[in-house]
Amino acid sequence: MKTASLVLNTACGLVALGLWGCSGKSDAVVPATGASAAAAPAGAASTAAAPVTVTTVAAQQRDLPVLLKATGTVTALTSVDVKAQVTSVVSKVHIEEGQFVKAGQLMFTLDSRTDEANLAKARAQLAKDTAALADAKRQLARSKDLLAQSFISQGALDTAQAGVDGLSATLAADQAAIDAAKVALSFDRIAAPHAGRAGLVPVSAGSVVQANVTTLVSITQLDPMGVAFSLPQRNLGDALAALKGGGAPVTATLADNGGVFKGRLQFVDNQVDASSGSLKAKAVFDNPDGKLWPGAFVEVSQTVNVLKGAVVVPQAALIQGARGMVVYTLEDGKAVSKPVQLVYAQGLDAAVTGVQPGDKVVVDGKQNVRPGVRLNERAAEPQKAASAASAPATDASKPTAP
Known part of the structure; x- marks a missing residue:
């Protein structure tokens, strides 16, 4: 009897379970499995995606100078090694090392008795x-x-x-x-060929000097000074046009806050170096304080052209993808991907095509942006930026309505 009762109870349970499964309420009780289980969370995540907080900058239309930057070397426009033209003995030295001399100033006297x-x-x-x-x-x-x-x-x-x-x-x-x-x-009377600064004097009274062999002193002109640098071949036309107009402005900057100097392009070489694709150029700078010293390295910056009415965006906004370069813009609160062409980049700015003046271009936070994602602009003030960054997290923490 006990065995028959157990079988009867089991059968009733199976029948009841079958009836319950057909009642239409199984989706609220029985958990979903397989593909339906994977589809449900994805849909929920898309509807509850939090906006991305970004910083935007408006694209500007303005003239952008094309700057050529290179490392240059300060060179003296005139430097002469003074040598004796006769074999004789030094009678007297009239200058000191490092002294500034004038053109025609007497520097050395040789033994002149024979002459x-x-x-x-x-x-x-x-x-x-x-x-x-x-x-x-x-x-x-x-x-x-x-x-x-x-x-x-x-x-x-x-x-x-x-x-x-x-x-x-x-x-x-x-x-x-x-x-x-x-x-x-x-x-027998050796005078300065030009004004400048005297270098090392390796002779003294009584020293024997040989004609055209012994160097008595070097005289280097320090004002004005030249800066030699290399000019890319693609900028040759602009440089030649600048020379015809009196020389393009050139800026030289010394390292370690040594100063910034304004000069003009004076010389462009007559041939291109085939190995480097560049040619030599020289600019001239006034040097009344003697801060530019021969042999020193300077950063040379030269304006070779100006892009008129270029659309300028920050370089940080550019994204290089597999299909080319794009930027994200903010339109109607959402991110829009726009393909752009880079015309010229200099410093923090980039001139591009494909963006209109006034478009809000995403700069900070672009790595989290996808096309169509809602965007929150970060406020300019730190407090506002913090509140804007915390707002999406609060909204995402709330459960969505069924």
């Missing part, structure tokens, strides 16, 4: 030949009188005339010898 003696000898020879010429002229005058009286032949007169002509030539040679002696004597 002075040669000059005196040449002058004495000139005096001797002058006296001989005067005597020859007197002899020529007598010969003319004697020829008129038929006391001498024409040949004797011609001989006297040749003596006068020869001594006249000797006199010219003597004068040339004097000039040469003066030139040699001038080499």
Whole structure:
């Protein structure tokens, strides 16, 4: 009897379970499985997706200068190694190392006794030949009188005339010898070829110097100064046009807050370096305070062109994707993806096409943005930004209505 009762109860339970499953209320009791279970949370998440908090910047239409930046080297426009032109001994040094000298200022005196003696000898020879010429002229005058009286032949007169002509030539040679002696004597007084700063002086009084070998001092012009840098081939046309207009403005910046200097482009080389695709250029800067020093490195910035009426957005707003570059804009509270073309980028700005002036471009938070997602603009003030960032979290924490 107990066995029959247990079987009867089990059968009744199965019948009741079947009737309950057909009642239409099984979705509220029996959990969903398989594909239906995966679809339900996805739909719920899409309807409850929180807006993304972002910072936007309005696209601007303005003129954007095209800047060329390069590393340049400060070079002196004029620098001369002063050497002795005669082999001699230094008698006196008239300058000090590091001294600023003027053009024509006496710097060194060499032993000039030999040259002075040669000059005196040449002058004495000139005096001797002058006296001989005067005597020859007197002899020529007598010969003319004697020829008129038929006391001498024409040949004797011609001989006297040749003596006068020869001594006249000797006199010219003597004068040339004097000039040469003066030139040699001038080499014993060494003056500054131009104004500038004297460098190291490796000689002193009593030092022997060799002609065109021994360097006495280097004179370097410090004002104005030049800066040499490389110019890309693509900017050659702009640089040549700037040269015709008097030279494009160039800015040089010294490292470690050494100062910023304004100059102008002065020179562009006549050929392009095939290995680098660039050519040499030089700009000139006023240097009254002597802050630009030969050999120093500077950052060169030159305006080679200006993009008129370009649409400018922050570079941080650009997103490089597999299909090209895009930006996200805020339209009607939602994110819109717009493909753009980069025209020129400089610093924090980028000139692009595909965006209209005034469009709100997403900058901060763009990594979380997808097309069609609702966006919350972050307030400019920190307190407002914090409240805007916390608002979506509060809304998401609330359960959705059935």
